[in-house]
Amino acid sequence: MRAVAWKRVAMFCLCLVALCAVAGGAAQERKKETAALFPVRQDGKWGYIDRAGKIVIRPRYDVAWEFTEGLAYVKSGAERGVIDKTGRMVVSLQQVDLAGLFSEGLAPVQTSSQPPRFGFIDRTGKLVINPQYDAARGFEEGLALVMVERKYGFIDKRGRMIIKPQFDKAASFSEGLAAVVLDNKHGYIDRSGRLIIAAQYNNAYNFSEGLAAVATGGRYACINRKGETVIQPQAGYVGTFAEGFAPVIVNNRFGYINRAAASVIAPQYDWTGGFSEGLALIKASGKYGFIDKTGAQTIRPQFDNAHNFNGGLARVWLAGKQGYIDKTGNFVWKPSK
Numbered sequence: 001m002r003a004v005a006w007k008r009v010a011m012f013c014l015c016l017v018a019l020c021a022v023a024g025g026a027a028q029e030r031k032k033e034t035a036a037l038f039p040v041r042q043d044g045k046w047g048y049i050d051r052a053g054k055i056v057i058r059p060r061y062d063v064a065w066e067f068t069e070g071l072a073y074v075k076s077g078a079e080r081g082v083i084d085k086t087g088r089m090v091v092s093l094q095q096v097d098l099a100g101l102f103s104e105g106l107a108p109v110q111t112s113s114q115p116p117r118f119g120f121i122d123r124t125g126k127l128v129i130n131p132q133y134d135a136a137r138g139f140e141e142g143l144a145l146v147m148v149e150r151k152y153g154f155i156d157k158r159g160r161m162i163i164k165p166q167f168d169k170a171a172s173f174s175e176g177l178a179a180v181v182l183d184n185k186h187g188y189i190d191r192s193g194r195l196i197i198a199a200q201y202n203n204a205y206n207f208s209e210g211l212a213a214v215a216t217g218g219r220y221a222c223i224n225r226k227g228e229t230v231i232q233p234q235a236g237y238v239g240t241f242a243e244g245f246a247p248v249i250v251n252n253r254f255g256y257i258n259r260a261a262a263s264v265i266a267p268q269y270d271w272t273g274g275f276s277e278g279l280a281l282i283k284a285s286g287k288y289g290f291i292d293k294t295g296a297q298t299i300r301p302q303f304d305n306a307h308n309f310n311g312g313l314a315r316v317w318l319a320g321k322q323g324y325i326d327k328t329g330n331f332v333w334k335p336s337k
Contacts (some may be wrong), residue, residue: 053332057087091125103138129159140172164191197227242274274307299329
């Protein structure tokens with residue numbers, strides 16, 4: 001693909017990263033749908049396979065993003081748009097350059113102008129919110145995070161500014177609250193924009209399973225939605241809860257605690273991610289593998305990189321090639337590029 005096209009994709013991704021800067025960089029990654037199709041690259045082109053590894057949409061695209069809500073952005077040469085799971089182009093993008101992931105029926109889009117502007121399309125491709133923002137993230141709980149003149153606020157699905165841009169950084173809403181930054185301190189607002197947990201922390205993660213990890217003076221604790229400390233401050237790090245467990249760092253090693261703050265998997269790894277579909281991604285001796293909730297190593301560390309399981313498969317990389325494994329560690333799609 002031409003360098004300019006890659007630059008546009010990179011710019012789109014960088015704007016999304018900027019909107020994720022709060023909450024420890026883990027703010028509301030768009031949920032990938034289960035039982036979806038999975039993008040694969042073969043002979044330099046992208047297509048899609050099903051969970052069994054069967055090619056459903058033959059590789060023919062220069063760019064192919066993940067499916068959300070049954071739709072995915074693709075690009076082939078000058079043609080770009082949104083396809084459904086049959087590979088049919090349901091939206092041909094003419095007014096905008098790129099489309100992000102659909103969430104709650106809408107997808108953020110980016111113009112090719114300099115600087116680019118961001119707006120939203122619906123599932124028919126109609127521009128329902130005109131491109132006007134410096135950056136925009138997908139809708140969560142009815143509101144979307146947008147950036148205007150380096151400040152962050154929230155709009156509704158009609159494009160009305162519900163919470164005016166005023167925050168130095170912000171994350172999307174999660175469980176009714178959004179992490180925000182004011183004067184280098186992190187706190188939480190409700191859907192009206194009211195600061196209900198004071199901006200007092202050095203770092204703050206999204207709420208998940210009723211708890212959020214916050215940091216003060218290099219010590220991490222977990223609070224509830226009332227701002228009450230549920231897990232007392234401890235040295236190191238506490239991450240976001242998923243499936244009842246949260247990653248922690250003790251003496252530069254990663255492990256897991258439960259909601260009672262008890263160590264359930266001893267710190268021993270170079271890095272850990274959250275649990276997904278019963279397994280957690282871990283890194284040991286420079287390689288990635290997976291463990292279960294007992295701490296048993298179900299798939300030994302062997303990959304150069306990997307993502308969490310979603311829809312029964314995990315994306316993995318070996319020697320610059322991408323493949324997919326199932327929960328037994330067997331390849332359903334051998335690494336290719």
